[in-house]
Amino acid sequence: MLTVGINGYGTIGKRVADAVTQQPDMELAGVAKTRPNFEAQTAVRKDYPLYTAVEERVELFEEAGIGLAGTVSELVEQSDVVVDACPSGIGADNKSMYESLDTPALYQGGEDADLVDTSFNARGNYSAAAGASHVRVVSCNTTGLSRLLTPLQEQYGVEKARVTLVRRGGDPGQTSRGPINDILPNPITVPSHHGPDVNTVFPDLDIDTLGMKVPATLMHLHSVNVTLESSPTAADVRDLLREESRLFLVPESMAIDGAGKLKEFAHDAGRPRGDVWENCVWEExxxxxxxxxxxxxxxxxxxxxxxxxxxxxxxxxxxxxxxxSIATTNETLGIGL
Ligand SMILES: NC(=O)C1=CN([C@@H]2O[C@H](COP(=O)(O)OP(=O)(O)OC[C@H]3O[C@@H](n4cnc5c(N)ncnc54)[C@H](OP(=O)(O)O)[C@@H]3O)[C@@H](O)[C@H]2O)C=CC1
Ligand SMILES: O=C(OP(=O)(O)O)[C@H](O)COP(=O)(O)O
Structure with missing residues (x-):
């Protein structure tokens, strides 16, 4: 049984914590928070041991009536693996703590690739992480691109990929993010960071990416062009992608015209928080x-x-x-729409 600690209990951390509790080979050691906000209170309601990420703030939790299991270093010490899901850049600050406590750490896509031994995508380069001490799970967009490009590369060869990413401005809870009435080239420079990030998983893949940000919170949308090294039919490609467990081919019959209906579908399907773990590729x-x-x-x-x-x-x-691993994770989470 693997004991897993989660440091950073926000958008990503709380979802990873829930997923860990569903694994037959893992147990959740606990989660670390800097303050006793609604997420801390939810963690307590779920019986997740709660640790303070900042030692001096113990009193804040006490004043809010929240019992702590200890400090973040105690959480890390008792974990076989720690998942750092802190805001971008904080993971880098935490690295020395994980090293001093000799605990392998996973970081998220907001951290620099050179912080870690390897960047990671399960379908793309799972074995590269074997025995590593510091691994970065690439960002949401890079994860999506890696899942899509891996089977295309394996089956047909990729001569060059060109992707325009229409990025959501912020997550639903991120009230300070934007734009709220604009369409931004973001980053303005080309390529965006996504292409080089894909190269941290596939060093030799030829890919150019352009990024934008729009006033939406639901999902990102990718407009993809891949020049293949052979000429399959569209039907062949559909068949290939349909076989991928983390790609959902949205059929025409569902009449899903965008991210809004995709999220509605996920809610209707009973997905926790309306989560959509799969890339959603419009079949048409x-x-x-x-x-x-x-x-x-x-x-x-x-x-x-x-x-x-x-x-x-x-x-x-x-x-x-x-x-x-992919099969176990898919089965326990219920991946496959
Ligand atoms: N949201 C997204 O769309 C995606 C994000 N990522 C990446 O995941 C990482 C986390 O992002 P996300 O979950 O969105 O961020 P959030 O801000 O939602 O969550 C991070 C949480 O970490 C907590 N935190 C802040 N400072 C510390 C600290 N010093 N120690 C421990 N916890 C701390 C904060 O909670 P509190 O202070 O209340 O404890 C905060 O809620 C980033 O690298 C990001 O780039 C990757 C894919 C998608
Ligand atoms: O990693 C992400 O996006 P990105 O791949 O566009 O940088 C996540 O959606 C978080 O992005 P954010 O940095 O806009 O919060």
């Missing part, structure tokens, strides 16, 4: 022009990295191979 959009593949896909930024974090825990501890 999959088109071939000579060697050029075109498609649209939507990525639920709050949740697609959650199964990847679970798999990365098994990858660093070498307790399962990629296929075993």
């Amino acid at each position: 959009s999959i088109s071939m022009e000579d060697n050029d593949l075109y498609l649209f896909e939507a990525i639920h930024q709050e949740s697609d990295v959650v199964p990847e974090n679970v798999d990365a825990i098994r990858a660093v501890t070498e307790t399962a191979d990629a296929n075993e």
Whole structure:
């Protein structure tokens, strides 16, 4: 049984914590918070041992009537693996603590790639994380791109990928984010950070990316063009992608015209928090022009990295191979719409 601690209990951390509790080979050591807000209170309601991320703030929790199990270093000490889901840059600050307590750590996509031994995507490079001490689960967008490009590369070869990412401005709870009435090239420079980030998983893949931000919170949307090294039909590509467990091909018959209905579908399907762990590829959009593949896909930024974090825990501890881990994670979470 692997004991897993979660440091940073926000959008990503709380979802990873819930996912860990569903794994047959893992137990949650606890979660660390800096303050006794609604998320801390929810953790307590779920019986997750709560640790303070800042030692001097013990009193804040006491005043709020929240009992603490200890401090974050005690959480890390008793964990076989710690998942750092702190805001971008804080993971780097925490690295020395994980090292001093000799605990392997997973970081998220907001951290720099050079912080870690390897960046990680379960379908793309699972085995690269074997025995590593510091692993970065790539960002939501890079996770989505890696899942899509891996089967295309394996089956047809990728000559060049070009992707425009229409990014949500912030998550639903991030009230200070924007834009609220604009359409931004973001970053304005080309390529955006996503292409180089994909190269942390596939060093040799030729990919250019452009990013935008729009006034939406639900999902990101990718407009994808991949020049393949062979010329399958669109039907061939649909069949190939349909076989991928973390790609959901949105059928025309569902009449899902965008992220709003995708999220509604996820809620109707009983998904926790309306999470959509899979890339959502519109089946009708999959088109071939000579060697050029075109498609649209939507990525639920709050949740697609959650199964990847679970798999990365098994990858660093070498307790399962990629296929075993992906199958267990998919089954326990209920992945497959
Ligand atoms: N949201 C997204 O769409 C995605 C985010 N990521 C990446 O995941 C990481 C986390 O992002 P996200 O979950 O969105 O961020 P959030 O801000 O939602 O959650 C992070 C939480 O960490 C807590 N925190 C802040 N400082 C510390 C600290 N010193 N020690 C422990 N906890 C702390 C905060 O909670 P409190 O202070 O209340 O304890 C905060 O809620 C980032 O690297 C991000 O780039 C990756 C994919 C998608
Ligand atoms: O990693 C993400 O997006 P990104 O791949 O566009 O940087 C997450 O959606 C978080 O992005 P944010 O940095 O806009 O919160």
